[in-house]
Amino acid sequence: MVTTLPGIKDAREVLKKHKIVIAGIGETEQGKIPNKSSFHFLSEASKIAIEDAGIKKSDVDGLVTAFSLVEHTFMHCTTFADYFGLKPKYFSSVAIGGATAVWMVAEAAMAIASGQAEVVLCVRGDNTLSGISSSGMVALIREMCHAEFEFPYGLTTPGGYALAAQRYFHDYNAKQEYLAAVAVTMRKHAGMKENAMYKEPLTIDEVINSRVIAEPLHKYDCSIISDGGAAFIVTTEERAKALGIQKPLVYLWGMGQGYSHQYLTTLRDLNQIYNAIESSGQRAFQTAGIGPKDVDIAFLYDCFTITVLLEIEGLGFVPKGEGGPFALEGRMEIGKDLPVNTHGGLLSQAHLGAMHHVVEATTQIRGEAGLRQVKDAEVALVHGNGGIVSAHSTVVFGKIPLS
Amino acid sequence: MADEKEYTKPLPEFRPETKPYWDACKKHELVLPRSRTTKEFFFYPRALSPGEDMSEDIEWVKASGKAKVWTYAIHHMGPTQAYKGEPPYVVALVETKEGVKMMTNIVDCDPNEVRIGMEVEVIFDDVTPDVTLPKFRPVKKQ
Numbered sequence: 001m002v003t004t005l006p007g008i009k010d011a012r013e014v015l016k017k018h019k020i021v022i023a024g025i026g027e028t029e030q031g032k033i034p035n036k037s038s039f040h041f042l043s044e045a046s047k048i049a050i051e052d053a054g055i056k057k058s059d060v061d062g063l064v065t066a067f068s069l070v071e072h073t074f075m076h077c078t079t080f081a082d083y084f085g086l087k088p089k090y091f092s093s094v095a096i097g098g099a100t101a102v103w104m105v106a107e108a109a110m111a112i113a114s115g116q117a118e119v120v121l122c123v124r125g126d127n128t129l130s131g132i133s134s135s136g137m138v139a140l141i142r143e144m145c146h147a148e149f150e151f152p153y154g155l156t157t158p159g160g161y162a163l164a165a166q167r168y169f170h171d172y173n174a175k176q177e178y179l180a181a182v183a184v185t186m187r188k189h190a191g192m193k194e195n196a197m198y199k200e201p202l203t204i205d206e207v208i209n210s211r212v213i214a215e216p217l218h219k220y221d222c223s224i225i226s227d228g229g230a231a232f233i234v235t236t237e238e239r240a241k242a243l244g245i246q247k248p249l250v251y252l253w254g255m256g257q258g259y260s261h262q263y264l265t266t267l268r269d270l271n272q273i274y275n276a277i278e279s280s281g282q283r284a285f286q287t288a289g290i291g292p293k294d295v296d297i298a299f300l301y302d303c304f305t306i307t308v309l310l311e312i313e314g315l316g317f318v319p320k321g322e323g324g325p326f327a328l329e330g331r332m333e334i335g336k337d338l339p340v341n342t343h344g345g346l347l348s349q350a351h352l353g354a355m356h357h358v359v360e361a362t363t364q365i366r367g368e369a370g371l372r373q374v375k376d377a378e379v380a381l382v383h384g385n386g387g388i389v390s391a392h393s394t395v396v397f398g399k400i401p402l403s
Numbered sequence: 404m405a406d407e408k409e410y411t412k413p414l415p416e417f418r419p420e421t422k423p424y425w426d427a428c429k430k431h432e433l434v435l436p437r438s439r440t441t442k443e444f445f446f447y448p449r450a451l452s453p454g455e456d457m458s459e460d461i462e463w464v465k466a467s468g469k470a471k472v473w474t475y476a477i478h479h480m481g482p483t484q485a486y487k488g489e490p491p492y493v494v495a496l497v498e499t500k501e502g503v504k505m506m507t508n509i510v511d512c513d514p515n516e517v518r519i520g521m522e523v524e525v526i527f528d529d530v531t532p533d534v535t536l537p538k539f540r541p542v543k544k545q
Contacts, residue, residue: 134484141482147416149447150506152536154412154481155494162476163496170474170519214494215477264496265447265506 004286011254011287015402020109021249022397023119023240024053024233025359030350031197033227034130038068039083041125045229046084049121053233055243060233062090062117064107066100066124066353069140070131080123090117097386098301099257099393100124101354105382106255106395108234118239124355125229144388146263158222158304160264160388162214165306167270169216171321176216178324179305180207183220183347185332186302190344192334192371197226198348221305223346230355232362237401248366253290253379253402256283258392270310273389277314280392281383288379288396292316295396296377297364298338299357301385302345308332311383312340315394334374342372354384358395365399410530411485420450423463428535431527434463435501446503468525470497470539473504477514493517497539511540 026048028041042065050057063086065077073079076093080086090111094100101124108120132140144157168174184204190196202220210219240249258280260273267273285291292315300311309323317338318326326332332340343349343360350356361380363369369377378399385392417425427434437444438452439460445453452458475495481487493509495517509517510526523539530536 138483142413146447146506147413148418148421149415151413151482152415153494153506153508153538154478154486154492155506156478156480156482158480159476159478159494162478163474163494166476167474167519212477212479214479217476263447265504267496267504 005283008283008286012289012402014113015109015252015254015287018109018113019237019401020112020252021235021237021240022105022232022252022358022362023235023245023247023249024049024055025362026050026052026231027195027356027359028125028229030195030226030228032129033127036127036227038071038126038131039080041127041227041229042080042123043084045125045231046121046123049123049231049233053245053247055119055233055245057086059243060086060119060121061088062108062111062120063088064092064094064104064120064122066104067093067095068126069128070126070136088117090120096391096393098303098353099384099386099391101352101358102382102384102393102395103257105232105234105252105358106393109252109255112234112236118235119243120234121231122234123229123231124352126352127227128351129225129227131227146265149265150263156214157388158217159214161304161306162217163264164270164273164310164389165216165304168306168310171270172324174321174324176208177204177328178309179216179221180204181324181327182302182305182308182332183207185327185330186341186345186347188333189342189372190348193343193349196344196349197224217304217306220347223303223351224348226350226352228350228352230352230359232358248399250362250365251398251401252395253398254284254287254396256280256287256394260390260392262387262390264388273310274314274320276392277311277383278316280394281315281381284381284394284396288398288402290379290396295338295379295381297342297361297374297380298340299354299361299380299382300340301354301357301383302341302347303385305347307385307389308340310389311385315381315383334372339374342369342374354382357382361397365397412530413483414531414534421448424448425534427463428527428537431535433466433468433525433537435466435499435503436461437464444501444503446505467500469542470499470505470523470525472509472517472519472521472523473498474519475509475517477517495539497523508538509540510538516541
């Protein structure tokens with residue numbers, strides 16, 4: 001457990017003063033949806049979020065986007081503003097891989113706190129499944145590793161995570177079932193999420209017997225690829241009330257980042273990854289004035305089953321090496337000790353980075369999760385991971401203003 | 404390698420600052436970059452030492468060629484079409500005696516025999532007339 005970090009006092013003051021909230025959320029249909037462009041998904045998701053908030057498009061004065069894996073554009077946010085018909089006072093593209101969606105919340109909060117905008121639309125959407133060509137896929141894989149010193153050895157993205165997983169197995173005497181249990185839990189949750197791409201339950205055996213991609217990662221240990229969009233609106237409690245927003249507001253309590261590496265070649269040991277995850281979490285926790293035991297729901301980046309174990313441990317929810325048994329005992333399920341990814345995550349619902357994790361966290365705290373509703377959900381954590389467990393970001397949300 | 408078939412797997416995307424490394428590989432020599440200021444090895448090569456020194460004074464030191472497997476992953480699927488139909492292969496991070504890690508393939512052994520901690524030594528694969536990739540094979544016990 002690290003000692004109090006510098007800057008926490010400032011961060012708390014800013015969030016307490018501005019009462020940053022998520023005031024609107026939107027998700028389009030997810031899955032295999034051919035013939036819809038990346039910008040179509042972005043627009044649709046934005047519209048749904050704006051309508052969810054009950055505001056007008058002209059009330060939005062800030063825009064934060066990410067990137068497209070299909071339609072690469074040099075200036076993504078301004079290009080989308082043009083397509084959607086927005087002239088934002090504040091515009092920014094956040095591009096830190098899977099750590100992006102979580103950090104978009106922080107980016108919007110910082111823009112609002114420094115007077116750049118008051119109502120910030122954060123959106124990501126892509127036709128990754130239907131729109132990416134095979135050469136596009138290769139280019140993506142190449143970008144996830146060092147093009148000169150790693151790619152020539154045939155490293156794939158699952159392979160990079162498998163390298164981390166194999167070392168984890170060695171350091172913590174882990175079993176294949178531990179990874180499989182994460183996939184089974186995600187699928188169980190996705191079964192209750194209407195727009196999830198995969199809903200049929202999975203068993204441990206089915207996961208372990210699925211096709212090996214890169215040992216120890218099998219097919220069901222790997223995230224899905226999907227088409228779709230998701231968005232959320234960040235504003236202040238004051239602005240939300242002035243705009244007459246009726247939906248329950250979800251308050252931002254803390255945010256942080258943690259850096260480990262970009263290329264596995266530079267990785268010293270697994271502790272380097274754990275430290276980055278812990279740093280990210282600690283900044284968010286300390287700003288929020290809480291610890292892991294206060295979190296009701298954890299949204300962990302699940303691009304591969306292994307990342308859920310590394311994160312649940314690195315963030316301090318369970319000791320190192322104990323994430324596996326925790327998963328195997330079903331303790332990540334809704335209704336159990338620490339529900340994880342109640343929407344089914346990247347492993348079963350859809351893959352748009354952590355966008356759906358932020359949307360589901362908001363849905364849960366609002367009390368709108370229906371069958372998936374976690375009883376008395378008041379505090380949620382969302383963690384994003386970019387690269388190959390390289391770059392980390394964390395936010396904490398609460399049902400009431402930060403105090 | 405005497406194989407005449409065209410090599411279609413990914414080749415390194417060279418940066419100017421790495422030339423001494425690849426030139427040595429072509430001569431079947433492994434050299435590793437070291438800051439002359441701190442005498443610290445680093446890998447992968449950069450134009451400036453990635454340490455606090457930020458030194459641009461880099462020396463290329465003949466390496467022992469010895470390492471241990473730090474982690475590995477048997478790939479059943481490759482990243483490009485060139486890997487289609489190929490048997491599973493091992494991508495590994497090996498920790499060299501010099502203390503830096505390198506990504507590589509473990510060759511000359513059954514993938515299922517690879518273990519973390521296994522001692523390996525460098526060999527050189529002339530994949531094309533212009534490019535030689537260093538790879539590692541298990542050190543044979545006498």
